Amino acid sequence: MDHKTRCENCIVRQFNSLRAMTKEELKRVSDSKLMKTVKKGEALFEEGEKLNGVYCVRDGVSKLSKLSANGKDQIVKLATKGEVMGQRSVIVEESANLSAVAVNDMEVCFIPKEAIINTLHSNPDFTYEVLRHMAHHLKEADDVIVNMSQKTVKQRIAEAFLYLKHNYGDDDEGYLLLTLSREDIANVVGTATESCIRIISEFKKKGLLKSSGKKLGIVNEKGLQDLADGF
Amino acid sequence: MDHKTRCENCIVRQFNSLRAMTKEELKRVSDSKLMKTVKKGEALFEEGEKLNGVYCVRDGVSKLSKLSANGKDQIVKLATKGEVMGQRSVIVEESANLSAVAVNDMEVCFIPKEAIINTLHSNPDFTYEVLRHMAHHLKEADDVIVNMSQKTVKQRIAEAFLYLKHNYGDDDEGYLLLTLSREDIANVVGTATESCIRIISEFKKKGLLKSSGKKLGIVNEKGLQDLADGF
DNA sequence: GATTTTATATGATAATTGTCAGTTTTTCGA
């Protein structure tokens, strides 16, 4: 087993609350964890499922979504390298509120809940760190609520592209490194797939976006930003 | 100073994370806290403001809202007796993300952040309890996101009334105990005030709601529920 | 490489929701 498989040496840990664990706690996590690869489109867990642990993302991206009554999947959040999924459910001992599906091929570590819960009760630094992350997610969620209700679909799509660029970057030709299907983008901004496609076409015509095969790129970032801000 | 002003004896504490504090910690909180009355319409704090502590609601209701670019206030949450406001900002040491304005006359206790922060670092039970509450709010926020993007204005208004009845109750004649203005309801569901008024009128015509002066009451709860569920 | 499936695209139309303008009603302070 090479060193990359030990949590103690995992860079990913720097981004999440596991960094507040003691050496011994981390050793316990590392000994009990299970590495998994998840192929694009596969589910890590489904809404309503009881989770026996959390998933730490080593590589790839997962969408966290919830099925609405009208049969559409609303994507609430994208989880990336370093993020821990399923924390909330484990902490409050409820079944999962969201489904997690891989957007591209992923590498994750499954950490059984015991290794987490024990530390939560004994190491206040760790608990505090988890709390800080949760507080950050709550702020983000509140902001999403405001955007959802106060911005138009066009503004939200513009924002989505800016988000993708800032969080996942683009290649040397200016194409986004994370490619989402039009349907996924529609499910992020909460609109119909057709409306989403139409607006992306419009953005291309206006010289805000460009495309090459499946890839999409931002041409005029300032223009998109102005649009998102309502100008 | 009568016993009701001591946190140790405050019933409200049962509903929030303060119940996980030790006697000594609670004493410190109680000694440093400041009781305030806030009149309807007055702000407890504003978005962007640095908070020096948290507010524990003893009585009354506050709306937590955020101003959007188009000048509208989106109400993200209502905070009631027992809830603690401003926790998030104090924990992550950021300025407030939301404004808090009293919906009716309120009685709150201001607790300086020192009394909270110290305990967060030393008492894992308390930290865990705060974490549990935050996790609960995060789930609620995720659900709001899904509703906002997947339900129609009509459905969201129906839901809002059911929410008001279930969380604040109604009097013996069936009128809601918490009366919000049409504008506030519109800002909760994220729609224009005129649209909100129109739909409420429609609900009254259909025998789903009734009104008497400022008061509104639910006549046909099942009907409202069916509507909210999309039937 | 042909074929089936899936994703993207576009048009036509309907439904929903917002905006503006104006009226009526209620509230509240002088």
Add this chain to the structure above:
DNA sequence: TCGAAAAACTGACAATTATCATATAAAATC
């Protein structure tokens, strides 16, 4: 109790967005 201000209401219309139908392009499968 009067009068101003705020809240509730209504109509007409415009803008946004969803839905349905269908076409084309791309990807996956055999």
